[in-house]
Amino acid sequence: MTGGWKLALRNLSRNRRRNLVTGAAIALGYAGLVLLGGYANGNEGLIRLSSVYLQHSGHLAVYARGGLGKAQTKPAAYTLDAAAQEEILAALRADPRVEFCGRYLLGTGIAGNGCKTFPFRGLGIELDVERRILSHPQLEPLRDVARPRAGRPLPDAAGEESPVALSVGLGGARLGKAAVTGREAAVAPGALECEAPDVKARIAADPWVQLAVQTHEGSFGAMDARLVSLFQAGTVDGDQAGLVAGLDLFQRLYDTDRVTYVAAYLHDHRDTAAVARDLSQKLAAAGLEVSIYPYDDPKANPYYxxxxxxxxxxVTFIGLLLANVVALSVLNAMTLAVLERTREIGTLRSLGFTRRQLLGVFLREAATLAGLSIAAGLVLALAVSAGVRAAKVRFQPPGVGGTIPLVIAPSAGMWVGAAALLLVLALGATWVAVRRRVRERVAKLIVEVAA
Amino acid sequence: MAMSQALIRLEDVHRIYRLGETEVPALRGITLELHAGEFTALVGPSGSGKSTLLNLAGCIDEPDRGRVLVEGVDAATLADDARSRLRNRKIGFIFQSFNLVPVLDVYENVELPLLVHSHLSKVERRERVHRAIDDVGLHDYARHPPDKLSGGQRQRVAIARALVTQPILVLADEPTANLDSETARRIVDLMVELNQKRNVTFLFSTHDEKLMARVGRHVRIRDGRLDGAASGAAA
Incomplete structure (x- = not known):
């Protein structure tokens, strides 16, 4: 059939107000879907950065086999010894997709202020790796979150004696070190009179904390550590019991040269699966029994x-609502159009149009309306996302110690996918509205009085 | 009149409308033949079955009993697409309320039947459309939208649209009912002229006695039955 598109275009001019409203619903629906997807995409990026860099999971983490679950209770058996560490680091450094890597030691114990003790969950980190992370250009949007709530970043105290960072809940509320910023004059550790009236002030002014642990060999390990910063972990557990120290200090504390895992930081997160696969093969060939977890593994990274x-x-729920609104708008518009044009449908059938050809005219009409509306929605979505970017909106999510930018970053797939979804919905709704009508007897359609 | 093969033959055709539990017989065993070049008026009071008979002859409805043969082919044996093709190529329709597409101009309305099932080139199509528009005297109105035309002009557009595919038969359901008497006379003049000059076969329904006088053959219908067909040469 020739001229079908022309007829469809002309039909769009019939009820301009209704088509405008339907078109606006499609345009807003499209812009909404794209912006919603862009918001989820932008958040994914921020959460991934936070998880990979700030929570030290790396793009992938290499544990001794079973180490993810058992390293804390049986560290001697489920951590990586020095030889394994070397093997893993050598393999990672040989891979050009890996930007850098770091070793981490997890441990638990108790931290005290001379009068009270509380449990901690600690992480030993390589301070030069941490410095690299904190200055990483990708972390720019999260700079405010990465900043300590008080004191200096741990790597800045690398040359000092036994530096340690505590979570605000452990160091501040529990151990009473809230006033410590890391710049106060150090007071030599010594016995405190815990019943003395000035004990709180003395504890607050004292940057030293006492750490006690069970070493990997099962004996008692303890040391004094100097508090240099307080950080907000973003989780209840982390904020109540979080402790971060240099790997050397932590290994001394636990009397070991082992680490819990080695994290690899990649140039491009999209290479994660491929790097993990290659590394797995390489380490297996070297006889190492390890488990490799990408950053999106639910066991290794439940936060992300x-x-x-x-x-x-x-996003899915709101997206479904939007899609339904669009589908119902198109269904409503097309149902009315079909009702109004029943006699015309009969006339066209009598002139020789087949059911399929008539359905095609309506589908072209819906496709044209959807296409034009999607184009308008695209312009709207571009304008909104550009506006948000230009306004540099920042907000503080619950539990996060700092502001993060509002990022709306729709991917190419979202632009295309949302358009395809709405086009299919518009065509489907039209098909539902028109299909039965064009199947009726032509003679009946011709005598039908227009609605 | 020497009888050639019938263009359309209705054989013992019955059509019953069902309104809920009630059955209303519209046609009760009609047999009728239409031959090339005839100019036939279908005459009868309202509700006598004229429109139903035209619908069946035009293959836009199906009989409950009996057969409708178009050039010897039983329309009931054709699939819906084939019946659409048959309507497009062999039958032209003219409706009482013109039934033009309001968003298309005169040219585009007339062109409409040529857009489906047609293998004509664009040039051939344009020639056909212009000839049909010229035939009905609307040469100067080709780019006018229907709502800028008078009732008579609109019916002329409908006639041009019915003729553009060069059908074997044109069916017109009360084509002058919505027109004043002078305009109605002119429309009938045009149909008579097309019948005489171009040998277009017409079957149209009317209950206008003045118009009947100008028609060669009257077919009278009452209560779904033919009263008796008055045969005659084309007017």
Whole structure:
């Protein structure tokens, strides 16, 4: 059939107000879907950065086999010895997709202020790796979150004696070190009169904390560490019991040269699966029994996976609502159009149009309306995302110690996918509205009085 | 009149409308033949079955009993697409309320039947459309939208649209009912002229006695039955 598109275009001029409203619903629906997807995408990027760099999971983490679950209870058996560390680091450094890597030692124990003790969950980090992380250009949007709540970044105290960073809950509320910023004059550690009236002030002014642990060999290990900063972990557990120290200090404390895992930081996160696969083969060939976890593994990184699942559920729900509104708008418009043009449908059938050709005219009409509306929605979405970028909006999510930027970053797939989804919905709704009508007897259609 | 093969033959055709539990017989065993070049008026009071008979002859409805043969082919044996093709190539329709597409101009309305099932080139199509528009005297109105035309002009557009595919038969359901008497006379004049000059076969329904006087053959219908067909040469 020739001229079908022309007829469809002309038909769009019939009820301009209704088509304008339907078109606006499609345009807003499209812009909404794209912006919503862009918001989820932008958040994914921020959460990934936070998870990979600030929570030290790396793009992938190499544990001794079983180490993810058992390293804390049986560290001697489920951590990586020096030889394994060397093997893993050598393999990672040989891979050009790996930007840098770091070793980490997890441990638990108790931290005290001379009068009271509280449990901690600690992480030993390589301070030069941490310095590199904190100055990483990709972390620019999270600079405010990465900043300590008080004191100096741990790497800045690298040359000092036994520096340690505590979470605000452990160091501040529990151990009473809230006033410590890391710049006060150090007071030599010594016995405190815990019943003395000025004990709180003395504790607050004293940057030293006492750490006690069970070493990997099962004996008692203890040391004094100097508090240099307080940080906000962003989780309840982390904020109540978080402790970060240099790897050397932590290994001394636990009397070991082992580490819990080695994290690899990649140039491009999209290479994670491929690097993990290659590394797995290489380490297996070397006889190492390890487990490799990418950053999106739910066991290794429940924070990232859980947050993304929550965002995904919310976005899917709102997206479905938007899609339904669009589908119902098109269905409504097309149902009315079909009702109004029943006699015309009969006339066209009598002139020789087949059912399929008539359906095609309506589908072209819907496709044209959807196409024009999607184009308008695209312009709207571009304008909104550019506006948000230009306004540099920042906000503080709950539990996060700092502001993060509002990022709306739709991917190419989202632009195309949302357009395809709405086009299919518009065509489907039209098909539903028109299909039955064009199947009716032509003679009945011709005598039908227009609605 | 020497009888050639019938263009359309209705054989013992019955059509019953069902309104809920009630059955309303519209046609009760009609047999009728239409031959090339005839100019036939279908005459009868309202509700006598004229429109139903035209619908069946035009293959836009199906009989409950009996057969409708178009050039010897039983329309009931054709699939819907084939019946659409048959309507497009062999039958032209003229409606009482013109039934023009309001968003298309005169040229585009007339062109409409040529856009489906047609293998004509664009040039051939344009020639056909212009000839049909010229035939009905609307040469100067080709780019006018229907709502800028008078009732008579609109019906002329409908006639041009019915003729543009060069059908074997044109069916017109009360084509002058919505027109004043002078305009109606002119429309009938045009149909008579097309019948005489171009040998277009017409079957149209009317209950206008003045118009009947100008028609060669009357077919009278009452209560779904033919009263008796008055055969005659084309007017």
């Amino acid at each position: 996976v859980g947050t993304m699942e929550t965002i995904g559920a919310v």
